[in-house]
Amino acid sequence: SMIPDYLTDVLEHVEPDTSGATAGYIPELADAEPEQLGAAFATVDGQVYAAGDCDAEFSIQSISKPFVYALALADRGFDAVLARVGVEPSGEAFNEISLEGGSGRPLNPMINAGAITTHSLVGVAGSDPAERLERVVDGLSAFAGRQLEMDESVCASEMAFAHRNLAIGHMLRSHDILTEDPATVVEGYIRQCSLLVTTRDLAVMAATLANRGVNPLSGKQVVPEPVLRQVLSVMATCGMYDAAGDWATQVGIPAKSGVAGGLIGTLPGQIGIATFSPRLDAHGTSVRGVSLFHRFSSDMGLHVMEVP
Numbered sequence: 001s002m003i004p005d006y007l008t009d010v011l012e013h014v015e016p017d018t019s020g021a022t023a024g025y026i027p028e029l030a031d032a033e034p035e036q037l038g039a040a041f042a043t044v045d046g047q048v049y050a051a052g053d054c055d056a057e058f059s060i061q062s063i064s065k066p067f068v069y070a071l072a073l074a075d076r077g078f079d080a081v082l083a084r085v086g087v088e089p090s091g092e093a094f095n096e097i098s099l100e101g102g103s104g105r106p107l108n109p110m111i112n113a114g115a116i117t118t119h120s121l122v123g124v125a126g127s128d129p130a131e132r133l134e135r136v137v138d139g140l141s142a143f144a145g146r147q148l149e150m151d152e153s154v155c156a157s158e159m160a161f162a163h164r165n166l167a168i169g170h171m172l173r174s175h176d177i178l179t180e181d182p183a184t185v186v187e188g189y190i191r192q193c194s195l196l197v198t199t200r201d202l203a204v205m206a207a208t209l210a211n212r213g214v215n216p217l218s219g220k221q222v223v224p225e226p227v228l229r230q231v232l233s234v235m236a237t238c239g240m241y242d243a244a245g246d247w248a249t250q251v252g253i254p255a256k257s258g259v260a261g262g263l264i265g266t267l268p269g270q271i272g273i274a275t276f277s278p279r280l281d282a283h284g285t286s287v288r289g290v291s292l293f294h295r296f297s298s299d300m301g302l303h304v305m306e307v308p
């Protein structure tokens with residue numbers, strides 16, 4: 001296959017770009033090795049192509065959000081989830097204290113306010129925090145097709161400086177969007193963000209989204225098919241936060257970024273794509289990851305609005 005050579009070529013092309021900086025607000029992420037660089041494609045028929053540091057582990061961070069949204073929709077149904085989290089792009093940064101006027105609902109599940117709420121909606125109603133977290137870990141592991149572990153130092157490091165997410169949690173509690181202790185929910189959300197993945201894992205997770213919720217390696221139905229249209233639509237409109245419009249026009253692939261440097265894209269019925277490089281731009285998205293996706297999109301004609 002030509003694909004591994006192609007991947008190696010594009011990685012070499014973006015490697016000289018050392019602009020951006022590792023996430024400063026989480027000390028453990030600030031200290032990440034910034035030169036790491038990897039990319040992987042996973043097809044819906046289970047082929048995985050990977051290059052560079054594709055087996056290096058890093059925390060999933062915000063890339064967990066679409067997957068946990070999928071679990072919440074599967075566990076509680078659309079109405080119960082939509083009653084608490086909207087689907088409108090916010091046009092704001094990921095950590096904005098952004099709640100709908102009146103209802104206090106977070107605008108969408110890709111920003112932190114929405115993701116903290118989504119975390120509270122996983123599992124059967126009335127689950128305790130440990131059961132909920134177990135559902136998140138097992139669910140994300142099923143998307144990846146292997147058991148995922150938590151990075152306790154990344155988790156502790158984010159917990160020590162979680163003031164902004166705690167403030168968001170308290171705002172959600174004041175609007176009764178959260179109905180329990182907000183600090184407990186925020187801790188669960190931060191644990192969720194600390195799960196360790198590789199670029200290869202992320203490509204398989206993205207391919208599971210592309211493959212009607214069936215993991216193409218394990219063959220397991222992770223979430224019911226109707227969930228996927230909802231999740232991919234929200235990724236397409238809200239996944240890149242305040243860069244969503246630039247991304248939609250220039251790259252045109254439903255995507256989600258994370259502040260550890262991961263980035264995924266999903267092409268329904270075709271492939272999951274993942275990249276990893278820790279230096280971030282002003283939106284908290286991997287600089288080299290954005291360049292790689294621009295190249296993938298134009299080299300292979302992957303923009304979803306373009307007639308093939």
Ligand code: GLN
Binds near residue numbers: 190
């Ligand atoms: N855990 C991070 C936070 O809540 C995730 C943010 C991200 O990856 N964009 O700030």
